Amino acid sequence: MSAVGRAGLVCDVEVATRDVAARIEVAPGETVALLGPNGAGKSTVLDVVAGLVAPSRGGVTLGGRDLTGVPPHRRRVALLAQEPLLFPHLSVLDNVAFGPRSRGAGRAASRDLARTWLVRVGIEDLADRRPARLSGGQAQRAALARALAAEPELLLLDEPMAALDVDVAPAVRQVLHAVLADRSVVVVTHDPLDALLLADRVAVLEQGRVVESGSTSEVLTRPRSAFAARLAGLNLVPGRWDGLAVTHADATVTGLPVERSPDAGADVVAVFSPSAVAVHAEAPTGSPRNSLAALVTDVEPLGDRVRVRTRVGDLPISAEVTPAAVVELGLVPGSRVHLAVKAVEVRVHAARRT
Amino acid sequence: MTARAHVGLPRWLYVPALLGMVFVLLPLVAMVSRVEWGDFGSLVSSPSARDALWLSLRTSTTSTALCVLMGVPMAFVLARTSFPGQPVVRAFVLLPLVIPPVVSGIALLYTFGRRGLLGSTLEVLGIEVAFSTAAVVMAQTFVALPFLVISLEGALRTAGQRYEVVAATLGAPPRTVFRRVSLPLVLPGLLSGTVLAFARSLGEFGATITFAGSLQGTTTTLPTQIYLERVTDPDAAVALSLVLVVVAVVVITVARPGRGAV
Numbered sequence: 001m002s003a004v005g006r007a008g009l010v011c012d013v014e015v016a017t018r019d020v021a022a023r024i025e026v027a028p029g030e031t032v033a034l035l036g037p038n039g040a041g042k043s044t045v046l047d048v049v050a051g052l053v054a055p056s057r058g059g060v061t062l063g064g065r066d067l068t069g070v071p072p073h074r075r076r077v078a079l080l081a082q083e084p085l086l087f088p089h090l091s092v093l094d095n096v097a098f099g100p101r102s103r104g105a106g107r108a109a110s111r112d113l114a115r116t117w118l119v120r121v122g123i124e125d126l127a128d129r130r131p132a133r134l135s136g137g138q139a140q141r142a143a144l145a146r147a148l149a150a151e152p153e154l155l156l157l158d159e160p161m162a163a164l165d166v167d168v169a170p171a172v173r174q175v176l177h178a179v180l181a182d183r184s185v186v187v188v189t190h191d192p193l194d195a196l197l198l199a200d201r202v203a204v205l206e207q208g209r210v211v212e213s214g215s216t217s218e219v220l221t222r223p224r225s226a227f228a229a230r231l232a233g234l235n236l237v238p239g240r241w242d243g244l245a246v247t248h249a250d251a252t253v254t255g256l257p258v259e260r261s262p263d264a265g266a267d268v269v270a271v272f273s274p275s276a277v278a279v280h281a282e283a284p285t286g287s288p289r290n291s292l293a294a295l296v297t298d299v300e301p302l303g304d305r306v307r308v309r310t311r312v313g314d315l316p317i318s319a320e321v322t323p324a325a326v327v328e329l330g331l332v333p334g335s336r337v338h339l340a341v342k343a344v345e346v347r348v349h350a351a352r353r354t
Numbered sequence: 355m356t357a358r359a360h361v362g363l364p365r366w367l368y369v370p371a372l373l374g375m376v377f378v379l380l381p382l383v384a385m386v387s388r389v390e391w392g393d394f395g396s397l398v399s400s401p402s403a404r405d406a407l408w409l410s411l412r413t414s415t416t417s418t419a420l421c422v423l424m425g426v427p428m429a430f431v432l433a434r435t436s437f438p439g440q441p442v443v444r445a446f447v448l449l450p451l452v453i454p455p456v457v458s459g460i461a462l463l464y465t466f467g468r469r470g471l472l473g474s475t476l477e478v479l480g481i482e483v484a485f486s487t488a489a490v491v492m493a494q495t496f497v498a499l500p501f502l503v504i505s506l507e508g509a510l511r512t513a514g515q516r517y518e519v520v521a522a523t524l525g526a527p528p529r530t531v532f533r534r535v536s537l538p539l540v541l542p543g544l545l546s547g548t549v550l551a552f553a554r555s556l557g558e559f560g561a562t563i564t565f566a567g568s569l570q571g572t573t574t575t576l577p578t579q580i581y582l583e584r585v586t587d588p589d590a591a592v593a594l595s596l597v598l599v600v601v602a603v604v605v606i607t608v609a610r611p612g613r614g615a616v
Binding site: 052071072074075088 | 520
């Protein structure tokens with residue numbers, strides 16, 4: 001019997017009707033992000049692992065158990081979807097207590113367990129509410145508590161934040177980050193930030209096949225698949241946190257930690273959008289900006305803006321500027337420029353061990 | 355319940371709508387206007403009338419219970435499983451909705467009657483069904499069952515299986531999913547289906563008189579009584595009709611189909 005919440009998964013399956021043939025492995029306690037464009041088969045893989053779709057070939061083993069022919073309710077695999085799908089006729093507390101109750105625990109014991117999970121996701125004061133009276137973020141927290149209260153050996157998350165408002169997503173992401181540590185998890189996502197923050201490893205699925213897999217920062221900084229490359233549209237500087245800035249062999253970037261400040265020396269990533277990067281001919285002086293000497297490698301129109309790809313040492317950094325700026329600065333591949341990034345535009349996240 | 359949006363309707367639409375409402379309501383008004391209010395009490399409390407009303411309420415309640423017992427599993431099987439020939443099965447289950455009740459009565463007679471398919475077998479066992487109160491219940495159940503099945507199956511399809519899937523991944527075995535998720539979610543549909551089945555049972559006439567005949571206190575239900583009185587005592591027929599309408603209105607308003615539906 002494996003420890004609760006951290007069984008290793010081997011899923012090597014083919015689903016002929018949906019043209020999916022993929023092998024996904026999750027080590028005990030590891031979080032794997034499944035990335036890929038719409039229709040790539042990500043949800044099919046989750047359905048197979050959860051027992052909702054039978055593979056035409058291959059099988060799934062969880063913690064050494066062969067799950068072939070095992071019905072969903074005996075798999076100990078919980079699924080959290082984009083929509084919270086809280087049972088509308090039960091209170092939040094009874095929703096969360098549903099898993100333990102179903103597996104034979106008494107009413108009082110189940111509710112006690114449910115309360116502890118509501119506390120962990122930060123909505124203990126909403127225990128008696130009906131799901132209809134929750135906001136999107138609250139409902140998704142409740143759904144997460146419900147999934148975890150069922151004490152699954154593996155948790156499947158299918159775009160858990162896709163349906164949330166932009167302003168509540170960070171808080172839910174933080175809760176996920178806290179409760180997923182040391183659990184076996186497969187998370188399907190479109191958001192590179194989710195992958196960065198939640199996952200130890202990523203696998204990129206295209207047309208039903210795994211086209212790329214590896215540690216998160218590896219895949220996002222040196223993407224080999226088209227999808228990962230598109231995801232990596234964000235600038236990303238991995239490094240160590242020195243209390244104020246992220247230090248990397250080629251660059252030092254000052255930024256603001258998203259969560260509580262990481263410990264000094266911790267592995268972190270600085271993330272900023274290309275539109276937050278300004279391009280100058282001379283190094284800007286006397287301003288609280290990050291300034292990086294860079295070499296332009298590519299200039300590419302992007303709607304009414306221009307994407308300027310550069311290298312800072314070995315680090316790829318993109319900037320988005322106006323066509324006027326490109327003309328004014330005479331930007332062509334090979335130009336030497338200085339990039340300026342406001343510290344407030346740089347988000348610093350703790351990186352998962354890689 | 356949220357306020358309805360005012361997109362508006364084309365004005366001509368109100369004319370046929372109004373016409374339809376008048377068409378439905380006018381006969382009721384006409385009937386009520388014919389009631390001899392002075393004799394109303396004695397008309398509806400005659401022994402034969404009281405027997406008929408009491409029998410109708412008893413048999414309709416019993417047949418509604420049978421409809422729930424058989425119809426709920428039928429709706430679940432039709433909505434949640436797929437097997438070869440399922441569309442054909444569904445069509446046959448819903449057949450009593452569209453065939454004339456008198457035909458249903460004849461079909462029952464040739465199944466459970468003394469010379470019917472199962473009649474001789476039942477006779478050996480000492481059971482005689484036709485022209486008994488049991489026959490009244492069977493006739494009502496036969497015609498009312500599809501009402502419950504069709505409204506519950508619709509509710510199940512509308513609700514979808516997403517909640518059931520979530521429940522299963524949380525470790526709930528099928529019996530728990532059924533009891534704690536599926537049934538509560540379709541409760542409004544079940545309730546309206548039950549009300550429809552009761553109303554249909556209460557009004558059943560054609561299959562009942564064919565299969566069960568008319569014996570006061572045993573098989574003469576209120577609709578049958580009204581049909582018989584229509585010739586001999588029109589005033590009594592009108593008074594009893596009003597009773598039936600009132601009972602039906604009470605049932606429908608207590609549990610209006612669609613009320614509370616999501």
